[in-house]
Amino acid sequence: MxxxxxxxxxxxxxxxxxxxxxxxxxxxxxxxxxxxxxxxxxxxxxxxxxxxxxxxxxxxxxxGFIDTHHHAWQSQQKGLHCDHTLLDYYHSGNLASYHLSLDDVFWGQLSGALEAVDAGTTTIVDHAHLNYSPEHSVEAIRATVASGIRSTFCYCAHPRVATWQPQFTMENEIFPKWVMATFAQLASKQPFGPNGRVRLGFAIDSAYLAPQLLGVILSDVRAKGVKLITSHATRVGNRPSHTASAMAKKGLLGPDILLSHANFTTKEELNHMKNTGAHISSTPHTELHMGHGHPICLEPEFFDISSLGVDCHSVCSSFLPAQMLLVLQASRARRHEELLARGQLDASVGPTVEDVFNLGTIKGARAVGLENEVGSLAVGKxxxxxxxxxxxxxxxxxxxxxxxxxxxxxxxxxxxxxxxxxxxxxxxxxxxxxxxIQKGIDIHTGAEQDEHWLDWESVGRELDRSWKALQTKMEETVDEKLAKDGIMRSLSEIVRKIAEKQ
Structure with a gap:
């Protein structure tokens, strides 16, 4: 029921x-x-x-607020990243899904989704980079359904850690057979939950893929009926993101593409995105915190295709108006600084509260293809x-x-x-x-089984148990210097090996 x-x-x-x-x-x-x-x-x-x-x-x-980029599984990481760069976050946040049991996945995902609901978010795009087995995504979907949130759960093929010590290494294959086989099973049975509240999307970071393989994967994903595909478009260090240009060259951009961050998007890439109907999700707190670059969502040339996300509730609050406030004032400050540098003044404050509110409501709905369903208060929605x-x-x-x-x-x-x-x-x-809470979702039948109710206090106690156990596991497993040194070496090796196979 x-x-x-x-x-x-x-x-x-x-x-x-x-x-x-x-x-x-x-x-x-x-x-x-x-x-x-x-x-x-x-x-x-x-x-x-x-x-x-x-x-x-x-x-x-x-x-209800619409959060277009979020990693809902990361509840156990809260408090780890307060002074982290993106490189620090990569091993302690992004790749930390290595340490999660299926039980940890469920309670982290449920807690993350409930935190968003508590903060007024009713729709979320969940970039779910947690796949270490077919069951990991099943547990995350089960938790998402239980939370009550409306979600596009973007099943993610991503790099996975093989060993942390004595040497940090990563698995050679981003796409072992089980990854796309599990996706195909999920795609055949979606949407999930009452009224199909949880829909399946797809997440892929094309920086790790040769363009030929990217084209094959996205063609397969679209053929299976997925309506939203998301990818990080993030500059790491001095290496620019080539996500938008790579997709454009292969004719892969379209209205089902949602790029996260995209802080250094070129004019040529922007034109490709506008011409194909692709969208951007800006996440102001993490972008300003971790060196992604200035959020672009309120820049006049980007505003029409932009939306807002929280990104990591392990880094900041899930309250989307906090992102609105941050990016509004940062964008106003940047604009006035640029004017002053040219010796100019403007009687206008620049972007308005209505502009930024719309990024988290109606424009968010457009970015995820749900404008006719959510994002505004209207009869029939x-x-x-x-x-x-x-x-x-x-x-x-x-x-x-x-x-x-x-x-x-x-x-x-x-x-x-x-x-x-x-x-x-x-x-x-x-x-x-x-x-x-349902004890299981059979991905072959979509049937929910054996239900019971839990209040937040009960969920919170499970999260407490989980994060404390994970803290011990990470302290015993991870050498930060080995991890940092190994990450860039391993990712470069993945790119080289994939390119050789094309």
């Missing part, structure tokens, strides 16, 4: 409604949720005894929304005067009263709802 579904009436809230030009028109109205959809938005909707009625008189009702308390100390006055700036500039997770996804309340009175 799924979580209890009911007709829900939201009374008297301030709805953040997008018009045809993506401008937000705050509207005091009632909103009726029927099944998984928004059924009605009117000034007054009569209540009945069969409805759950929520008084939203002083509240802001926002579209999925009932994915966040209710902010307008009476907290941080939200008083601004919730009424300028509710969008209230969310972007003033709010915190504390201000989120309610989160609704697919018409089901996943957070209520500021507390996560219990989640339904």
């Amino acid at each position: 799924e979580a209890w579904r009911q007709t829900i009436l939201l009374k008297g809230g301030t709805l953040l409604v997008h018009d045809s030009e993506d401008h937000i028109v705050p509207r005091r109205a009632d909103l009726l949720i029927q099944d998984d959809r928004i059924g009605l938005i009117e000034p007054q909707i009569p209540a009945s005894s069969s409805m759950k009625v929520i008084d939203c008189t002083r509240d802001i009702i926002s579209p 999925k009932a994915d929304m966040v209710i902010f308390d307008g009476t907290t100390p941080s939200m008083r006055a601004v919730a009424e005067r300028h509710p969008v700036s209230g969310i972007v500039l003033h709010s915190s997770i504390r201000d989120i009263k309610t989160v609704i996804i697919d018409g089901i309340i996943r957070k209520e009175t500021s507390k996560l709802s219990p989640v339904l």
